Amino acid sequence: MYRKELDIALSAVSRAAKLCRDVQQTLVDAESVQKKDRSPVTIADFGSQAIISMALSAAFPEDPLVGEEDAVLLRKNDVLRGKVHNLVSNAIGAVDEDALIEAIDRGARDTNFSGRFWTVDPIDGTKGFLRGDQYAVALALIEAGRVVLGVLGCPNFNPEKWGANGAIFYAVAGGGAFAAPIEPGTPVGRNDLNAKPIRVDGTNRPEAARFCESVESAHSDHEVHRRICDRLGILASPCRIDSQAKYAAIASGEASIYLRLPRSSAYREKIWDHAAGAAVVTEAGGRVTDFSGSPLGFTEGRTLKSHRGILATNGRLHDGVLSAIQSTVAI
Numbered sequence: 001m002y003r004k005e006l007d008i009a010l011s012a013v014s015r016a017a018k019l020c021r022d023v024q025q026t027l028v029d030a031e032s033v034q035k036k037d038r039s040p041v042t043i044a045d046f047g048s049q050a051i052i053s054m055a056l057s058a059a060f061p062e063d064p065l066v067g068e069e070d071a072v073l074l075r076k077n078d079v080l081r082g083k084v085h086n087l088v089s090n091a092i093g094a095v096d097e098d099a100l101i102e103a104i105d106r107g108a109r110d111t112n113f114s115g116r117f118w119t120v121d122p123i124d125g126t127k128g129f130l131r132g133d134q135y136a137v138a139l140a141l142i143e144a145g146r147v148v149l150g151v152l153g154c155p156n157f158n159p160e161k162w163g164a165n166g167a168i169f170y171a172v173a174g175g176g177a178f179a180a181p182i183e184p185g186t187p188v189g190r191n192d193l194n195a196k197p198i199r200v201d202g203t204n205r206p207e208a209a210r211f212c213e214s215v216e217s218a219h220s221d222h223e224v225h226r227r228i229c230d231r232l233g234i235l236a237s238p239c240r241i242d243s244q245a246k247y248a249a250i251a252s253g254e255a256s257i258y259l260r261l262p263r264s265s266a267y268r269e270k271i272w273d274h275a276a277g278a279a280v281v282t283e284a285g286g287r288v289t290d291f292s293g294s295p296l297g298f299t300e301g302r303t304l305k306s307h308r309g310i311l312a313t314n315g316r317l318h319d320g321v322l323s324a325i326q327s328t329v330a331i
């Protein structure tokens, strides 16, 4: 099932991850521009979305794409547009500038969220990317509100077993979760011999659990997380990681609990910040729900409107963490 989809997704994410890695290594100080919501975006975010969008529209022309980025800033800014055009042409060969802009904007349209669509976060954790830390290229395929395929490219995710260049994590619903080291210059394939099944850890004692959260305290409420961890008796200090690399950490047994309660009750999580990661964790034997214990549903639009707080665990710890959450915060 989903063989062609997985092949295309893996090769597109590998190429996009390579582009991001090249930019991160040469980026001089905080070279970013601000979007309307004042969050940062870089030429690599645009370049990555362009590569993935072009690969998907060539292979699956009928499939809608819901992406974080759009081309509004690029249409207005000739210098920025020129840089992105150069970057993408160097990465995948000459592309027409209008086609490039159109590819990026394809992700900005609304679609029928109850049908089949892809969602992409070309760089998840842009703030981590700019700091030289973790980030992820995240792509997921959703059908009838359920994530059926998720790919997470994590070029800076380097626990020893994945080597120095990071890893790509992927899962197809019902087929288990896998990871393969990123070999620079070689796109990861479905039959990659280096790909290994991954599994969540087996801890059922919360006090022994490793807990992870965002680096950015503006993205989630570290203080409430601390109270939840105290209630669970978690002894270790939090492991702070940018991006969906947190989901990769849970799926591969590097951590056992990921908490994410937004600071503002008005904030709604974006679907591209969770779809791929949730698929990888679920297929690795873990569980992902909101703070009320409901599994994430992806039919509601660009955000997870009816979900507040995200909890990903190794599965065994899930119900215990949910009770600790519910005795700590009113959702």
Ligand SMILES: Nc1ncnc2c1ncn2[C@@H]1O[C@H](COP(=O)(O)O)[C@@H](OP(=O)(O)O)[C@H]1O
Residues within 6 Å of the ligand: 039, 068, 121, 123, 124, 125, 126, 127, 128, 213, 214, 215, 216, 218, 219, 220, 241, 242, 243, 244, 262, 263, 267, 270, 273
């Ligand atoms: N106020 C807020 N609350 C929760 N998440 C936020 C936020 N502002 C931005 N984000 C999201 O947090 C993501 C990064 O997550 P993390 O903190 O785990 O690295 C961002 O993804 P991008 O970097 O793709 O924009 C963005 O979508």
Ligand SMILES: [Mg+2]
Residues within 6 Å of the ligand: 121, 123, 124, 125, 272, 273
């Ligand atoms: Mg994101």
Ligand SMILES: [Mg+2]
Residues within 6 Å of the ligand: 045, 068, 121, 122, 123, 124, 125, 126
């Ligand atoms: Mg992003």
Ligand SMILES: [Mg+2]
Residues within 6 Å of the ligand: 039, 040, 068, 126
């Ligand atoms: Mg962003």
